[in-house]
């Protein structure tokens with residue numbers, strides 16, 4: 001077997017395509033393969049499928065292919081336009097690349113594989129391809145895979161903001177909570193994003209009215225958008241976010257009090273951590289502190305009481321418990337705690353609705369950590385379109401077959 005035939009086979013080419021020339025330049029570090037077809041070859045019309053269409057003219061093109069060992073490899077070919085009796089002059093598609101791409105399919109698959117495992121800056125470095133071209137490849141395959149996502153069975157929506165550019169801007173992630181995958185991302189956290197998401201679902205032949213539970217933050221723009229676009233869905237406020245606010249309130253009380261109660265200095269995380277995660281020494285210190293007549297200790301007890309609320313599974317019992325908690329919190333004379341209690345009162349039904357769901361912190365935190373991973377992979381790139389692509393790639397559970 002000669003080397004031309006060998007390369008023809010290695011590239012998986014079928015007649016009439018064959019490798020007709022190989023040029024290897026060791027100095028430049030590259031391999032150039034030329035693919036051609038014999039004179040008189042006929043092709044199938046890409047528009048109507050008619051066979052045996054004669055070549056009208058050709059255009060020289062080049063594609064970047066997988067490296068041959070350490071050598072960058074390029075494929076060259078003249079791509080024919082054919083004459084079809086039905087359709088006229090048509091550009092044919094070559095079997096090794098998709099239309100319009102400057103890379104072979106195998107090269108693009110490699111980029112996609114790397115893009116799921118490492119940062120985009122590293123992919124660009126490794127392949128010696130400019131990052132914006134890497135992003136375009138990823139964008140193409142991600143969008144194609146998103147169109148094929150099976151949305152049947154989706155009915156619990158999670159809405160979460162995430163910060164980009166060091167907290168300067170926010171984007172919104174819409175997730176299928178049960179399947180633990182991000183379905184859509186929007187480039188802000190304004191109320192319009194809910195309508196955008198509903199439209200994206202409709203374009204994928206999914207009826208947004210099927211969504212019956214929405215788990216989100218107490219953020220009015222989302223709530224306003226939901227009232228317009230998903231009016232029938234029950235809203236559930238995310239336990240994770242409410243406890244975060246409660247922890248912030250405890251810390252605010254502690255920070256103010258430590259000026260005259262020195263024993264509170266350097267105890268910040270003792271009050272914030274889950275008691276079960278403290279070491280023996282930390283638990284003992286905390287125990288001593290809670291025996292003192294401190295405002296911080298009182299705020300802490302109120303926090304623990306709120307944490308117990310999430311374990312209640314009966315709506316009637318949950319409501320009675322929260323009412324008692326609310327009374328206690330609002331009579332605590334601790335302003336930051338009262339502010340949290342008032343916020344809960346304002347969104348009362350959504351908080352009680354938590355008992356309806358089996359949404360665990362684990363799923364929500366798992367999605368958040370995938371989004372964080374995605375942001376790390378995109379480090380150095382600020383284009384919101386790129387950030388959307390990388391979130392789908394890392395957290396979308398897409399299938400690229």
Ligand SMILES: [Zn+2]
Pocket residue numbers: 045046047048049050084085086087088
């Ligand atoms: Zn045709």
